[in-house]
Amino acid sequence: MPEAHRKLERSAIGFVLAIVVVASIGGLVEIAPLFTIDETVEEVEDMRVYTPLELAGRNIYIREGCYACHSQMIRTLRDEVERYGPYSLAVESQYDHPMLWGSKRTGPDLARVGGKYSDEWHVAHLVDPRAVVPESKMPAYAWLQRNTLKTDDLPGHLTAMHRVGVPYTDAMIENAAHDAFAQAYPDSDMAEGMAERYGADTNIRAFDGDPGRLTEMDALVAYLQIVGQLTDAAHEKRTGEQVVRAEETE
Amino acid sequence: MIAGLTATERQIGLVLAGLVTLMGAALGIAGRNDVLGYQGLLIVVFGALVMIALLRNLDAPEPDESRLAEYYDDPIRFGIVLTMLWAIFGMFVGLWVAALLAWPELTFDAAWASFGRLRPAHTTGVIFGFGGNALIATSLHVVQRTSRARLPDQVSPWFVLLGYNLFCLLAVTGYFAGITQSKEYAEPEWYADLWLVIVWVAYFALYIRTLARRKEPHIYVANWYYMAFILVVAVLHIVNNLAVPVSFGSAKAYSAFSGVQDAMTQWWYGHNAVAFFLTAGFLGMMYYYLPKRAERPIYSYRLSIISFWGITFMYMWAGSHHLHYTALPHWVQTLGMTFSVVLLVPSWASAANALLTLNGAWHKVRDDATLRFMMVAAVFYGLSTFEGSFLAIRAVNSLSHYTDWTVGHVHAGALGWVAMITFGALYTLTPAMWKRARMYSNTLVEVHFWCAVIGTLIYVFAMWNSGIIQGLMWRTYNDSGTLTYSFIESLVAMHPYYIARTLGGLFFLAGAAVGTYNIFMTIRHEPLPLSRRAEALGTDRPLVPGE
Numbered sequence: 001m002p003e004a005h006r007k008l009e010r011s012a013i014g015f016v017l018a019i020v021v022v023a024s025i026g027g028l029v030e031i032a033p034l035f036t037i038d039e040t041v042e043e044v045e046d047m048r049v050y051t052p053l054e055l056a057g058r059n060i061y062i063r064e065g066c067y068a069c070h071s072q073m074i075r076t077l078r079d080e081v082e083r084y085g086p087y088s089l090a091v092e093s094q095y096d097h098p099m100l101w102g103s104k105r106t107g108p109d110l111a112r113v114g115g116k117y118s119d120e121w122h123v124a125h126l127v128d129p130r131a132v133v134p135e136s137k138m139p140a141y142a143w144l145q146r147n148t149l150k151t152d153d154l155p156g157h158l159t160a161m162h163r164v165g166v167p168y169t170d171a172m173i174e175n176a177a178h179d180a181f182a183q184a185y186p187d188s189d190m191a192e193g194m195a196e197r198y199g200a201d202t203n204i205r206a207f208d209g210d211p212g213r214l215t216e217m218d219a220l221v222a223y224l225q226i227v228g229q230l231t232d233a234a235h236e237k238r239t240g241e242q243v244v245r246a247e248e249t250e
Numbered sequence: 251m252i253a254g255l256t257a258t259e260r261q262i263g264l265v266l267a268g269l270v271t272l273m274g275a276a277l278g279i280a281g282r283n284d285v286l287g288y289q290g291l292l293i294v295v296f297g298a299l300v301m302i303a304l305l306r307n308l309d310a311p312e313p314d315e316s317r318l319a320e321y322y323d324d325p326i327r328f329g330i331v332l333t334m335l336w337a338i339f340g341m342f343v344g345l346w347v348a349a350l351l352a353w354p355e356l357t358f359d360a361a362w363a364s365f366g367r368l369r370p371a372h373t374t375g376v377i378f379g380f381g382g383n384a385l386i387a388t389s390l391h392v393v394q395r396t397s398r399a400r401l402p403d404q405v406s407p408w409f410v411l412l413g414y415n416l417f418c419l420l421a422v423t424g425y426f427a428g429i430t431q432s433k434e435y436a437e438p439e440w441y442a443d444l445w446l447v448i449v450w451v452a453y454f455a456l457y458i459r460t461l462a463r464r465k466e467p468h469i470y471v472a473n474w475y476y477m478a479f480i481l482v483v484a485v486l487h488i489v490n491n492l493a494v495p496v497s498f499g500s501a502k503a504y505s506a507f508s509g510v511q512d513a514m515t516q517w518w519y520g521h522n523a524v525a526f527f528l529t530a531g532f533l534g535m536m537y538y539y540l541p542k543r544a545e546r547p548i549y550s551y552r553l554s555i556i557s558f559w560g561i562t563f564m565y566m567w568a569g570s571h572h573l574h575y576t577a578l579p580h581w582v583q584t585l586g587m588t589f590s591v592v593l594l595v596p597s598w599a600s601a602a603n604a605l606l607t608l609n610g611a612w613h614k615v616r617d618d619a620t621l622r623f624m625m626v627a628a629v630f631y632g633l634s635t636f637e638g639s640f641l642a643i644r645a646v647n648s649l650s651h652y653t654d655w656t657v658g659h660v661h662a663g664a665l666g667w668v669a670m671i672t673f674g675a676l677y678t679l680t681p682a683m684w685k686r687a688r689m690y691s692n693t694l695v696e697v698h699f700w701c702a703v704i705g706t707l708i709y710v711f712a713m714w715n716s717g718i719i720q721g722l723m724w725r726t727y728n729d730s731g732t733l734t735y736s737f738i739e740s741l742v743a744m745h746p747y748y749i750a751r752t753l754g755g756l757f758f759l760a761g762a763a764v765g766t767y768n769i770f771m772t773i774r775h776e777p778l779p780l781s782r783r784a785e786a787l788g789t790d791r792p793l794v795p796g797e
Contacts, residue, residue, distance in 0.1 A: 005555050009468040012461040016481060019474075019562055023482045023526075026566030026589070027489075027518050030582050034511045040579055041510060059502065063428040065366020075575035077648055079725040082733055090577035093509035098433055101513050101576065105652040106351065108737040130354075135742050139350070139357045139364040153284075156496040160504045163494045 042091040044233040049095055049166055050226070051198050052154045052176040053183040057223025059157075060216050061100070064141065071102030072111040072227065085112035086234040095166045095230070107138060114229040119207050122221045144217040145208060151177040172197050184218040185211050251324045252307040254317060259405050264304045266409060270416070271297030277441060280499035285427045289420055289441070289501065296416050321394045325407040327683050329387025330676060331773075332415060334766040336383055337669075339422075340375025341759040347372050348752040352745065362426040370425045370437045376664065377435065377527065379418045384672045385531040386411055386453070389476040391679060392538045393457060396473060397464030406456045413449035417442055429501045433516050435523050436490050440503040443491040450487070454480050471554045475534030478562050482526040490519035510577055517572040525565035528663065529631075532671050533561075533600055539675040540624045541607055544614060549606035553599045560596025564589045571642035574651060583644065590642030594635060601632035619692070619699040623674030626703060630666025634659060649721040654744070658713025665706040665758055673698065673765060680769050690771035694764050701761030709754030716747035 008014055034040050050058060061067070074080050076087045088111050093099045102109075117125075124131060127145055129138040154176035162168045172179070175193065182190035186204045195202055207221040228234070252260065271294050278290020350356050350365045357364045390407055394400060401407055421438040424430065430437040438446075457480055461469060493503035507515050541548050548554060570578060570586030605628050608615055615625045637659050641650050650656060677695055681688050689695055723740040727733060 002552060002555065006468065009474075012458055012469060015469060015474065016458065016477060019478050019481050020485070022559060022563045023478070023485070023566050025563065026568075030567060030570060030585060031511070031514055031518060034514055034579070034582070037579070062430060062432040063367075064361075064364065065369055065425075065430065065432070067432055068366050068369045068434075071652055073576050075648070075651075077575055077725075079727075079733060083724070083737070088577050090510040093513075093577075095508060097508045097512070098431065098505035098516065099509050099512045100432065101573075103434060103572065103652070104656065106741070109652075133738060135738050137351055137354045137741060139354055139366070140359065141364070142359060143361050153496060153500060156500065157502070157504075160494045160496045160502075164504050164506050165508070 040090060041094055042089055042233060044091050044231050046233070047091060047094060047231040048199055049161075049168060049172075050230075051183055051194070051202060051222070052151075052158060052172075052180040053149075053219050053222045054226050055157060055161070055223075056149060056151070056154065056180060057216075057219035057221070058100075060144070060220045061223060066110075067100045067102045069102075069104060069106035069138075070108065070110045071105050072099075072109065073101035074109055074111045080109070084109045085228070089234050091233055092228065092231060095161075097161060097164050097166070107136075110224070110227055112228040114225050114227040119205060119221050119225065120209065122224055123208055123217060126217065126220065141220075144220055145215055147216040149180065149214045149216050149219050151180045151214065154180055169197070180219075181214055183222060184208075184214050251328065252303060253310050254313050254322075254324055255404055256312055257308075259403070260304050260308055260310075262405050263408065264301060264308070266405070267297050267300040267304065269297075270413075271301065273297075277498075280497075281501065282499070284500050285424075285429055286441070286499060286501040288427060289424060289429070292420065292423060293416065296419065300412060318400065320400070322401040322404060322407065323391070323683055324404075325411050326387045326391050326679075329383050329390070329411055330680060330683065330769065332411070333380055333383040333387060333672070333676065334762075334769055336375055336379030336418070337762045338759075338766055340372060340377075340380050341755070341762055343368055343372040343375055345752065345755045345759050348748070348755045352748040352752055361428065367425050367428065367430075370430060371422045373435060374418065374421045374425070374437065376669075377523075378421065379415075381528065381531075381668055381672070382414060382418070383411075384676070385476075385479065385527075385535070386414060388535050388539070388675055388679065389457065389479075389531075391683075392470075392472050392476065392534065393460045396466065396470035396538065397461055398466055399460055399463035401456065402459040402463060406452055410449060410453045410456055413445070413452070417446045417449060420445070424501070431491075431493065431503065431505065433490060433505070433519070435520055436487070436516070439501050440491070440493050440495045441501070443487065443493075447484070447488060450480070450484050454484065470538075471548065471551075471558065472534045472537040474558050475530045475537065478558075479526050479531035479534065482522065482530070482562075482566075486519045486522050486526070490515055510579075513573055513576070514570060514578060514582065518566070518569040521569035521572060522565055524663070525561065525568075528668050529565075530561065532668050535675045536600075536604055536624065536628065536671050539671075539678045540604055540621075540628070543618070543621045543624065543674070543678050544608055544611040546607050546609070546611050549603050549609070553603040557596040557599035557603065560593070560599070564593045564596065568593055568642065571647065572651075574644050574647040587642050587644055591639050594639040597635035597639075598632055601628050601635070604628035604631075619695040620674055620677040620689075623670045623677065623699055623702070626699075627667050627671035627674060630662060630670065630706070634663040634667060637662065649725070650717060653717040653720040653724075654713045654747070655717025655721065658710050658717055661713065662706070662710045665702070665709065669758075669762075670702060670706075673702065676765075676769065680772055684773050686772055686775060690768050690775055694768040698761040698765045698768070701757050701764065705754045705757030705759075705761060707754070708757065709751050712747040712750035712754060716744045716751075719743055719747075 074084045074087045081087055126141045128140050129136040155173050158168045158173045158176045178190055179194045182194035183204050184206055191204050203225055208215050208217040274290045274293025274297055278287050281287045281290055347365055347368050420442040429439050431439055492506040495503040505512055567589035568586055570582045571590045574583050608625060615621050640646055641659060677689055720740050723735045726735060
């Protein structure tokens with residue numbers, strides 16, 4: 001072996017090629033099949049896309065680095081399922097570009113936070129976490145309530161999402177800015193068209209409690225309320241026996 | 251430094267800086283209604299500063315031809331200074347985010363100062379700012395010395411170094427402004443990512459051209475690692491950052507991948523950023539500076555080969571251990587776990603090779619804090635790779651994942667291995683680069699060493715404790731079969747460890763500050779006359795007992 005290697009060491013180009021070949025194998029074997037094997041992502045009927053307001057909220061979640069302390073991936077372990085809810089399925093983040101599974105839980109997992117608390121709770125908690133949970137270590141995000149949401153570029157956002165494979169229709173893209181307003185302005189004419197495009201189950205509420213003004217708080221709360229709610233697939237699968245007991249893994 | 255460039259080189263530099271400025275202006279104008287506008291402005295300022303510096307010296311006399319008979323070290327000196335500045339910045343922000351977990355009000359109601367925006371500024375500051383500059387500076391030093399060849403030109407090293415720091419600046423200022431694509435350790439957005447590709451191609455070309463000029467028939471082992479670092483980081487960076495921007499005037503882009511494929515791609519990237527940025531690159535450093543300082547040849551050529559190819563092949567399979575029990579298909583998790591465990595063999599081969607090299611030089615380890623930095627680095631490398639393989643085992647991971655144990659593991663590697671080998675290398679390199687007999691103060695090197703060791707130990711022990719307690723509390727059941735602790739109770743239990751961790755970070759930062767002072771004082775001191783250098787070196791080197 002050392003003799004053959006001594007030869008290789010005499011050629012910079014040979015060495016470069018050898019490194020590229022040797023290092024490429026692992027990724028090719030592990031990543032490429034994820035795109036081709038059908039079972040990787042479950043097929044479900046009811047999976048819906050994010051509304052423009054929810055997408056804007058998701059981008060605020062990303063901007064503020066919420067993923068650094070909150071995961072959105074419930075593992076197939078008994079204690080996690082009992083603490084947070086049904087374990088996460090691949091399909092649930094099918095339209096997440098990028099995914100926000102996270103790697104650290106300084107705060108709790110949020111994969112099932114949608115619908116768990118009221119809008120008022122979220123607003124109060126985001127403005128001053130320690131007013132709601134005295135022991136919390138979460139930063140206060142009071143400025144979200146002060147910042148008006150930027151909506152004029154939302155059609156561009158939906159177009160980009162469409163380009164990477166999310167099934168937004170032309171009507172959705174065209175009306176994106178309107179629909180963002182509409183979702184936080186219930187009982188308006190705009191709200192009807194919005195519900196038509198995204199489904200009757202869409203949350204249409206003044207998320208931050210003030211219907212007159214569309215804030216970043218509206219968007220973030222709209223997003224938090226939909227996390228884990230894009231499909232019911234995880235709840236249907238709950239009856240399966242796939243939950244691994246933490247103790248049994250030893 | 252500019253005086254060392256020829257008139258043609260200054261003109262080329264001016265054109266390049268001009269192009270960068272124009273590019274920044276284009277981004278700034280297109281993104282005037284977006285946070286991207288500020289980033290464009292930053293590029294313009296950066297490019298303009300380089301242009302001004304060049305213009306002020308455009309008519310300076312041509313440098314002496316004799317320069318071509320020496321190695322080209324100006325960019326290395328500049329890189330050393332940048333390394334220490336980024337160290338102070340990155341570690342200070344690290345201390346701040348650590349404090350935020352103990353005292354969350356330290357955000358002062360300012361968006362830019364909240365944990366989620368500061369945290370990537372810390373990781374980018376230390377990994378890419380401190381670590382990356384150290385790698386670029388040392389690699390340019392090592393490749394010249396081990397090839398006995400001068401860098402092929404005097405422009406591209408500056409393009410690489412300055413271009414890379416522009417990338418780091420764009421990244422960090424972007425986070426403060428809320429620009430991030432949320433992929434851990436790959437947070438910068440599309441325009442910064444594209445810029446890094448350009449810089450990286452120039453870096454690779456510079457490295458390979460220097461190797462092509464080598465007067466040594468064989469490529470030395472340190473260069474294998476630096477090459478693997480440059481090549482594989484390029485592959486990882488390009489694949490993981492594939493994305494579609496909203497528009498040319500928007501900082502935001504949407505990742506080409508989603509969900510489970512994105513998760514796998516991200517952790518294939520994330521784990522191999524650890525492998526090829528934080529391991530391969532710094533092993534390259536170790537393979538040159540440790541034997542140099544110990545004045546001992548590398549213990550085993552055979553071990554070098556085994557560990558190099560083992561690391562290059564196997565690390566790329568290991569990323570999926572970040573996704574145990576998730577929605578990632580089981581077979582990928584199992585592959586990742588298996589390779590992570592086997593990876594211990596080449597990792598320990600490297601650590602053993604380093605420590606056995608010190609055989610016959612242990613008295614120097616005792617007396618010379620610089621060499622001791624590198625010895626401790628090799629020990630921490632061995633420990634944290636063992637811990638890494640252990641944590642990759644599925645059952646262990648079920649406890650450790652999502653907890654502070656991971657954070658402790660990362661810092662055992664980052665503080666104990668990466669930072670310590672870097673400080674050892676810098677204390678060897680700095681006097682040589684400025685033609686000094688030794689560092690300004692050996693006592694301060696000693697002070698830095700102990701600050702670093704104490705800081706690392708406090709930090710790692712605090713995180714081991716908090717991580718394991720956290721993991722256990724989350725899965726503790728009471729007699730009636732329900733979970734015993736609420737989440738918030740586990741968070742409250744972390745408080746003392748978060749304070750201890752902050753203290754550990756403070757020690758480490760204090761050490762780095764002492765080191766920076768020592769390096770700057772070494773630079774400021776007049777070089778010793780040649781006649782006295784041999785004599786001074788004699789007092790600098792610890793005496794061998796019985797000699």
